[in-house]
Amino acid sequence: MTSDRYYNRSYIIGGIVVAVAAVFICRLFYLQVIDRSTVGKSESNALVKQTVYPSRGMIYDRRGELLVYNRPVYDVMMVMREMGKEFDTVAFCRTMHISEQTFNERMQTMSNRRKNPGFSRYTPQPFLNLLTAEDVSLLQEQLYRFPGIRIRKRTLRDYTYSAAAHVLGSVGEVSKRDLDNDPYYAIGDYAGRDGIERQYETLLRGEKGMEVLMRDVHGRIQGSYQNGELDYPPVSGQDLTLTLDIRLQLLAEQLMQNKMGSVVALEPQTGEVLAMVSVPKWDPAVLVGRDRSQNYAALLQDKHKPLMNRAVQAQYPPGSTFKLIQALIGLQTKTINSRTEYACNGPESLPIKCTHHHGSPVDLVNGIEQSCNPYFWQEFRDILRQNGGEDDTENLHRNYDRWRDYVVSFGFGSRFPTDIREQAAGSIPTSQFYDKHYGRSYWRSKTIRSLSIGQGEILVTPLQLANEAAAIANEGWYIAPHLVRGAFTDKHQTAIDAHCFPIVKEGMQRVMTNGTGRYYNIADLQMCGKTGTVQNPHGKDHAIFIGFAPKDNPRIAVAVVVENAGFGATWACPVASLMMEQYLTDTITRQELKERMQTAILIQ
Amino acid sequence: MIQRNSIWSGIDWWTILLFIAISLFGIMNIYGAGYNYEQAFAFSFSNRAVKQMVWLLSSLVLGLIVLFIDERTYDVLGYLLYALMIALLLVTPFLAHDIKGSHSWLNIGPLSLQPAEFAKFFTAIAVAKYMSCYGYEVRSWRDLVIPFALIGLPMAIIMVWQNETGSALVFASFILTFYRQGMSGKVLLYGFLSVVLAVLVLRFAPIPDSWWDAFLQPHQRARIELTLGIREDPSGVGYNVAQSLIAIGSGRFLGKGFLHGTQTSLNFVPEQDTDFIFCTVGEEWGFVGSALLVIAYAYFIIRLIHIAERQRDVFSQVYAYAVVGIFLCHFTINIGMVLGLLPVIGIPLPFFSYGGSQFWGFTLLLFLLLRLDAVRINKLK
Structure with missing residues (x-):
């Protein structure tokens, strides 16, 4: 055959193949063994860790009369990045029973960094707060239609009697110091701020649960991750019986x-x-919910020092x-x-x-x-x-x-x-x-x-x-x-x-x-x-x-x-x-x- | 007439085994890439893994047919087939639907075929026929004018007429067979050096926009700039590669396990069962799986070189090296792109990416080579 004098060139060609494969394997080794930065990125891409809040322990008096209990409230949260261009605003407003004008106003308030300093397009932001179960029931059923919308359930304290405010104390958003001292808390969590609520916080709060969910590239929830192997349910807080009559x-x-x-x-x-x-x-109920901080400030400024x-x-x-x-x-x-x-x-x-x-x-x-x-x-x-x-x-x-x-x-x-x-x-x-x-x-x-x-x-x-x-x-x-x-x-x-x-x-x-x-x-x-x-x-x-x-x-x-x-x-x-x-x-x-x-x- | 041995005794079974193993692993990964957490598997022809299985089975039939056709048919009909293929490429845009800006797909009943994927096969035959003419030898540049024309024609049609830059670039791989037949090695060296030079220039000495616009479309320029690190845009043009690297990197050493890749299953990587299928391997099978696949491909291609070298006639050898070049080109460009080493050029990973035309095209290429190899014993040296 005429080309036999170029026989050696087959080794060069083979060498090219080996070189390409070697470069690929080195690159794979770098990406998959040395560089660790991608692991977190893939998790934050796909996994949504959702905290499931336990119900807080109830408080009874010495005769077993219920003094403090929980009232469920719901917040409608929005992740704007996940909502996408096809978000059906009209259907959403109809489901929520709000007008489109209200919708636009709320969106503006939510995305105004002066009114909502923690605003981000990537994290759940409060769209409407403190709704009742009735208010959100329809949305709950239709949630699959609205990517980027989540419903967060929370509980607020409620009181049988307008009494014993000093003893019971109150529950409020955790402070910077709590966040630093106790890794249990996340920003926006609620915890006992004073009185019994504070003293017995670790008993009353229970243990938060966690659901690891997967979302696809459009932010739609695709079910639980690894069949819920990483999930754990919340543990309800313990009830407390006080010595009070x-x-x-x-x-x-x-x-x-x-x-x-x-x-x-x-x-x-x-x-x-x-x-x-x-x-x-003061009435313990005034330090609950939306008006807490405003009412607290008023009590703080009262010349008779009721908070003492x-x-x-x-x-x-x-x-x-x-x-x-x-x-x-x-x-x-x-x-x-x-x-x-x-x-x-x-x-x-x-x-x-x-x-x-x-x-x-x-x-x-x-x-x-x-x-x-x-x-x-x-x-x-x-x-x-x-x-x-x-x-x-x-x-x-x-x-x-x-x-x-x-x-x-x-x-x-x-x-x-x-x-x-x-x-x-x-x-x-x-x-x-x-x-x-x-x-x-x-x-x-x-x-x-x-x-x-x-x-x-x-x-x-x-x-x-x-x-x-x-x-x-x-x-x-x-x-x-x-x-x-x-x-x-x-x-x-x-x-x-x-x-x-x-x-x-x-x-x-x-x-x-x-x-x-x-x-x-x-x-x-x-x-x-x-x-x-x-x-x-x-x-x-x-x-x-x-x-x-x-x-x-x-x-x-x-x-x-x-x-x-x-x-x-x-x-x-x-x-x-x-x-x-x-x-x-x-x-x-x-x-x-x-x-x-x-x-x-x-x-x- | 010389007594012919049975086809079966001469077949390179190792190659067939590798071909089937790679195809099956590919089907697994196509299934993984399309896996939906909410719906359990249902055997349906809308599932791409099932479709790919059908492509594999039909390819085996196709391969069997090729094995039984006398190889001299191609030698005789080589130029005619080439001419018909060129004609088909020319009329395709008039018959084709617009798919992502390219006019290269023909609908034939339930099938959707891309003639360009078969062009490589017929071009390889034509080139082999020309270079195996009696007395032909690569002595000077003039001897290579016709072979270059043979590959340049379909290349130009596909690039300009059908707007499929990726498929067209593959024709450049014929240089490998020219080289083996005696073309000066300087071409390879100069080619390599000019790429290095171009990279350095682009990296350190920005060239004017008008130069870019003269040669490339904006998205092509962006892909090149991304690869060179001149531009960063993980949520725009660079999204595919960025997500692909996240998928591969997050697979770590052993991978997340079959069907457990969140990046691929949740559609974070576009084109994940076609051009970007390799990132599914990286995510679900980790370093071990992806390195093994790379080694399997390298071995497959080296096996083809081995086969090429044992051919006794020029036609077979030229053809064999054309096949080697095409597979090497697809392997290098596809995985290089997914690993972020090369600009995004949309060409498939042979026998692995989802797709029927290319599967059949590669099957024709491979099985004709196996046929030639199986009957080489009958040829006179």
Whole structure:
């Protein structure tokens, strides 16, 4: 054959084939093994990860009454890139029962970056929000006709009663900080913002589910990816049973309306919060849905600061209610006994005058009943003078520090480590505080005499006052106040022995039968209490009351603070008395008293 | 008359085996590319994989017929067939419907055929006939004028008259057989160098728009610029290749598995069962599958070179190298395009891309070669 001399050229041609194949294999190796960027692109092309939101746990009161539940709402979302040119606007408007004008207006609002900063043609954007199931049912059936349209189901909180807003808290869009701290959240998720909703967020929220769907090049959903192998269903949030008694809560809120202040009611044996009221209050339903941020801003600007939970955040001097603690410390330190008497010169008493009219000398029970200032001043002085007098600076310090230890053993000066959020700690001054203020050897009992009657540098919260009442009711111990049943059971022992309590309780009962609380007593209920009128440098005195009932096997302990109301006996005591009656007997016999309290306006 | 051996004993069964294996793998991938997640498979002639199976079976029949026709028929009728084919190419635009701007499809009953796909076959015969004339030898350029005319005529008709640049370019692959017959190797070298030079010029020294417009249509210019990285447009002109690379790349080493390719099944790659079928392989069968397919093709072509070299007469050898060139050209341009190495030129991957005309065309090319090879034993050296 003539061409044999070109035989070698067959190897060149073969070489070309091998070279081409080698280049292809190198390129494939680069694309498929080295370069990883395409994996995400193919997923974002084809896979739509759709979050399935769990239903949030419901909230019940201690009797099983439903307080907070979910209302389903639907958002119609649009992915503009997927809608395409053939999108049938007319049919869509007919399905949604909206006019084309509305459609155009909504489209404009949605794609206006000033009104909707998160706008993108590639992600679902809210077209219409917060629709009912009825509104979207037709669209749901016809969804296949409208590429790029999605329906997102969400739930909003709804409330059986317009009550307990401070306790329940609210649910709102997650903040930047939540997003950073908890990878569970995505932008636009809802989470508990405060109160119980926030405290028990991880229980209430449940676990989000996920559906991985596939879409084709036109954005039409083509079914689930890998037969749903990657899908997982949402887990509903857990329901919560609160310790609140909604009837007691409602009564307290009624009685406190048009006032400023707070009420805390506890079950002494368990520390369970039966009612927690802070006024002025708001309807929890206003912080739900479309108007949440607007309403929140309004509450934030209100001069009465309704958003503050006064029951746990407001701090006041305890006033005369603190005399109970003084009495117990005196008994425990054997400074006094049940028969110890002190003189009282009435309004002429020095250095603290007496505001009540009674005989002299008085014993402990009378002292409590009459809230005798001179009695407790002299007792406090004697506590600090024990074992060597107060001129011995070291002894004074020892006695003062011991006194303070007794006080804080009731929970004063610190926060209860429970599920009640944003508590203020209050403050019981230390001896170092006075050393710094006056100089170490320059203060005596007389210098700090205001403490004897619960005034001066001492600050407590209404929650701590209620706990004081509970600890006295229990004769020496308490369980830290909490809002969810069974969550906290640790028994705290106060530093006062049980034998000191009966005589103080006797005094408290006498307050109700003979003393400052006598007009609001119901003898059968063995009410015990102590009123207080706290001097307020900024205005009218605060009215305070703490108490419990019945005296034996007490079932309810209450603390009431009415700001700028005047006498504790006049404004705080009736609230507590009515609440005790309601809780113990389930009825209110004194309708005119209830009426008077409800209609009184004590807010400027 | 010399006693002829049986056809069957001389057939290169390895080639047939590779041909069938590649075709079947192609059908699987056509099925994968058209797979719809919502509808389960139903045996229907509207399913392209089923249609391709029909093309394969009919090709086997066609191949069998070719195997039994005496090869001397082609030698005798070579020029006549060539002339008829040219005539057909000329009348096609008058009979054809407009499909994406090209006038190259003829409807014959239920069939839709593209005469250009058969042109390669008849041109190869004509070229082989001319170059096997007694006393013909490639000594100088003048000896190549007629062969170049033979390939230039259908090339020009297809490019200008039918607007099918891709199919026309394939005729350039005949240079390979000229080279093997003695054309100066400098042509290949200069050709390669001028491509490199052109790439460098285009890449680093933009040429005026008027120069572009003189030679190429805007979309062709865009495809070249995309390949060279001068232009980026993943959502416009570059969409096909961008999505194709995503499909291949996301297949990773082992692939997403048969019918699990999201890019291809969800239609992100246009033309995915025809010109871009290779990206389905890349996505569903990964590096392993696609590299194996590349190796299978390379082996197939080398096998054809091997066959070409054992031919005893010039006609067979010229024809064999024409076949080698055509397959190599399709293989290189198609996969190079899908891998983003070459500009988008719409030509199919032989026996793999969906399509009837080209399947039959390639079958004719291959089986005539097998016939020639099977009877070579009877030829005198």
